[in-house]
Amino acid sequence: AQSVTQLGSHVSVSEGALVLLRCNYSSSVPPYLFWYVQYPNQGLQLLLKYTTGATLVKGINGFEAEFKKSETSFHLTKPSAHMSDAAEYFCAVTGGSQGNLIFGKGTKLSVKP
Amino acid sequence: GAVVSQHPSWVICKSGTSVKIECRSLDFQATTMFWYRQFPKQSLMLMATSNEGSKATYEQGVEKDKFLINHASLTLSTLTVTSAHPEDSSFYICSAPKGLVTGELFFGEGSRLTVL
Numbered sequence: 692a693q694s695v696t697q698l699g700s701h702v703s704v705s706e707g708a709l710v711l712l713r714c715n716y717s718s719s720v721p722p723y724l725f726w727y728v729q730y731p732n733q734g735l736q737l738l739l740k741y742t743t744g745a746t747l748v749k750g751i752n753g754f755e756a757e758f759k760k761s762e763t764s765f766h767l768t769k770p771s772a773h774m775s776d777a778a779e780y781f782c783a784v785t786g787g788s789q790g791n792l793i794f795g796k797g798t799k800l801s802v803k804p
Numbered sequence: 805g806a807v808v809s810q811h812p813s814w815v816i817c818k819s820g821t822s823v824k825i826e827c828r829s830l831d832f833q834a835t836t837m838f839w840y841r842q843f844p845k846q847s848l849m850l851m852a853t854s855n856e857g858s859k860a861t862y863e864q865g866v867e868k869d870k871f872l873i874n875h876a877s878l879t880l881s882t883l884t885v886t887s888a889h890p891e892d893s894s895f896y897i898c899s900a901p902k903g904l905v906t907g908e909l910f911f912g913e914g915s916r917l918t919v920l
């Protein structure tokens with residue numbers, strides 16, 4: 692069965708600092724991996740995804756993530772945090788046969804001025 | 805722009821009443837839609853998979869008689885919370901896959917249900 696573990700329920704960084712949100716997955720099949728962002732009382736917006744091919748994927752708003760099969764990881768990074776990056780971030784892996792996603796518990800990112 | 809629209813965004817109801825939430829795919833047909841529930845400061849838990857033209861598939865522990873799902877057309881799925889109680893208060897989010905290859909889901913804006 693597929694599962695996702697996000698280390699750290701809350702990460703706080705200063706504006707301009709590196710953002711690193713950790714995600715490890717477990718999957719019995721080659722995974723499709725996703726990072727979504729959620730602002731308060733809103734749905735989820737896709738940041739980036741890995742399906743096949745290049746293991747370093749770039750997404751919106753300057754975020755990127757690297758798929759490391761040997762480490763079963765898909766950590767999300769951004770070189771320089773902006774105040775507008777403050778939100779909840781969810782890592783997800785493709786789940787059941789009908790295409791649903793399995794989500795991690797989420798990491799709340801706070802950005803200090 | 806949004807490709808999945810959910811309505812209403814907010815709803816407050818009295819205990820014992822029923823509430824219907826609509827989820828529409830805006831520019832594509834969705835034979836499958838997923839309904840998730842999100843508790844405060846927690847992750848999204850899949851409640852059920854809505855299938856156009858057939859019965860929904862519910863996850864273990866989800867009461868199908870309480871959470872009625874109807875996928876009446878290729879662009880509309882509805883979730884009805886019947887005889888709502890305060891413990892049903894939550895954030896409900898629908899989603900739909902667009903395309904079969906990447907597995908990406910598009911999410912509605914979510915519906916905040918508060919049962920008094």
